Amino acid sequence: MLIKLTGGKVYDPAHGIDGKIMDIYILDGRIAEKPRDDARIDKEYNLTGQIVMAGAIDMHTHIGGGKVNIARTLLPEDHRMDPVAHTALMRAGCGHVVPSTLTTGYRYAEMGYTAGFEPAVLPMNARQGHLEMGDIPIIDKGGYVMLGNDDLFLRMLAAKKDQNAINDYVAWTMDAAQAIGVKVVNAGGINAFKFNQRMLDLDENNVNYNVTPREVLKTLSRAMYELGVAHPLHVHGQNLGVPGNIITTLNTMAGVEGYPLHLTHIQFHSYGTEGDRKFSSGAAQIAEAINKYPNVSVDVGQIMFGQTVTASGDSMSQHRNSGLATPNKWVCMDIECDNGCGVVPFKYRDQNFVNALQWAIGLEIFLLVEDPWRIFLTTDHPNGAPFTSYPHLIKLLMDKTYRKEVFASINLDAQALSTLASIDREYSLYEIAIMTRAGAAKLVGLHDRGHLGVGGAADITVYSEHADQEIMFAKPAYVFKDGELVVKDGNIVKVTWGGTHVVKPDFDRSIEKEISKYFDSFHTMKMEHSKVSKGEIEGDGRGKLLVHEAKGRREKTA
């Protein structure tokens, strides 16, 4: 099947294409060369006056796994307000802050997204994460597996095990959990909370192992580099939400000796202690540091006003913040001497000083970071807001007049502490395409996504140009997933099933002897049974593993 997309205005930053009128050809799900003049075009779309980008990629969104299902269980009242009925094409479900799996896939696709990455896959809950993602239609999925709070890793670190042994364990875990990256959440802190530590700063010892978060981050970021994993260590920092945590965040950026580091939902980690209320914006300093350290990338974790739910592996921080739960109910868990989780509903209010300033801090960071290849558009769905608020967020970034209007309506004390009104930057379509496509694909390590070059997967989104960017980005004219038209005028026209992106770095398989023995001694299941098999992802006939290159194991770097 040869498809021609004719005359659209193309934004393809991976190839430096900034709004050029071009034709794009799709052959059997891939972007193809211009065929010979006599080739038969099976289907042509006239895209004159329309904007063409690769399908968008959400590089950090909580869409599958235990804590997501807990959040669903916790909030039936939220689902009741957004029922989704059965149609001839789509199965029923429900939406808003934690949509059902099916609705998640439909709504992402309807917004022009073609991939989403679950950032908190617990090794002990990886099977559930993939099961849930297996029930998300259309988009591709993938996950970052959580390390750095598990007993075995901390034990190895405490015993000062050789970096190569740690690399083997990290790669084994990625393989077992079918991951494309590794995330560390409150490094060592989730574990410390189990021993009744309530805070753990970068250089503070986890009392049980006498290791610090700094050591955890250094070791794991180095492991990612040495294993040749494209995605840098994905870091949810220490002291989430604590006024003054900017110091910790700046030290974290400086503390990994130049290894690539991705700091996630940076907004929640950019708080100062100035002003009468001892809560202030650290956005300028954070942005300055990001601009300075080329090894650092961030996603923002923008908050939006309204009801949402926070779902995180950071049981220490979530328990600390549980008093703020709105409505007043929350779940925390200690999990398998491996990880934890905390689910706390939140309602961000524009007239609340702290919430209003959080909103402004996120936008300040977006606008003050210079390199769009190192900053990504997220709300940390659903923690800052549900992903369905992305079109609104894009408008805030692209339209300074609108942004200033909204800013003028928020809590006055927060306005007084923010520089947002003085920032005139407006994101261009090219920059939006970097943040949500080309940059995201590069960051996650998806060689054939996020761009429109020949050979790439034909994940393509076409927007009708509109002066109001929120309207434009909410309902694309067309979305193609692997070359198939799945959305027309913002509505699903075909339901397909995407794949699961993974990376498989090499490791010494003999490490399994040790891990297996460890499981038999201390765990409550066999090591073999903790592994998510290829068959579990592909067995239903609709999922598939998409394996990306790990660029060969590097020699020890020191």
Place this chain on the structure above:
Amino acid sequence: MENLSQASTVETVTCPFCGLLCDDLSVDRDSSGNLNVIENGCAKSITFFGRPVVTPSPRIAGKPVELKAAIAKAAEILGAAKQPLFSGLGTEVYGMRAVMNLAESTNATLDHMNSNGFMRNIQVVQNSGWLITTLTEVKNRMDLLVIVGTDIVSIFPRFFEREVWNKETMYGQDTSKREIVYLGGRDLDTSAGISPDGRKPEVLPCDMDKLPDVVSALRAIVLGKKLHATEVAGIAVADLEKLAQRMKAAKYSVTTWAAGTLAFPQAELTVQNVTELVKVLNKDTRAAGLPLGGIEGDMNANQVCTWISGYPMRTSYARSFPEHDSYHFSTDRQLSSNEADALFWVSSFNPDRTPPATNIPTVVFAHAQMKLEKEPEVFIPVGLPGADHRGIAFRSDNVVSLPLQQLRNSTLPTLAEVFSAIELTITNSALVASEDK
């Protein structure tokens, strides 16, 4: 590939019969596919795996028929029903996925056979949340176990062996020093709570229907309130005060209950008193709750229903979108109010869990050994997950899931195959109907 028709011993077998999902069993298979647990068994797993192989034919009104005919008849019953009820739901994850799909296409209501117990926990989560833990945490870190209203072993036979008196822990704890307290219930078998060195557990018995009083008194004491009474339901307040002190002094107390055994009215409020008490303890020390469940696939049904529909059990697609109501959509009420007009009953793990008595058309998808007092309209024997076919099951703690192995060849279809085939039949007939127009 292993030859499943030959006699052999299979190791590291996962047993799906209780919520522990022990995966260290060794099971002998004879050439007919009969199974026998030879290592790490318990009374339940030995019964579960030991049932001899039978492969009865599907039946319509008691007469043996081909599977295809039984599927067509089930589809016909479903097609004619205005308000079908899918209940029982004793199945594994893939089976439950197929159940959800069929329910969604046919506007069915979903409930599990253990929901009367399980919903007590769900209601607590929906109302106030909780702070809970999982089995490996218990095994490695628990220093005080408070067991509310159950002996544990009658539902989880190997709980103490695996999670309490284990020889090693990650942190070098001497597990024989672990403290065990049974709170509530009468004449419980507390022998499993005796430590390896012979130390007896503390037992504070009371009648089950008085448990709400005892638990609320304990919560009040933990909150620092002074009780004027000297005893509650026969338990000295001084003993409860001592227990509260131990819970506060413990580094990681675990308070556990089995919602299914709390068979008194408004038992969810007692669960909530337990979980809120645990929250209070966590202001100063660490503590966690441990709900015990995972019987007959209740966790599987609930997890899959939650991610696919957005709601836990007792959810209905009657109006084409999912709605959840823990009262209205219970099996008992759907049947007693005559709202349901067809019953699809699933029990693939346990032949003894037969459908409730009803006069509405009933299709039973069952363990091959199920004996029914009243012959249903359609009976379809299905494979036993974890023996006849592979699957996935969730453990009691609702976090860990394990693969279930296929241990023998079987001619029985899986529940997922049968439900998918019914859905296909209904979808195809709908297509034909729309083309006829």
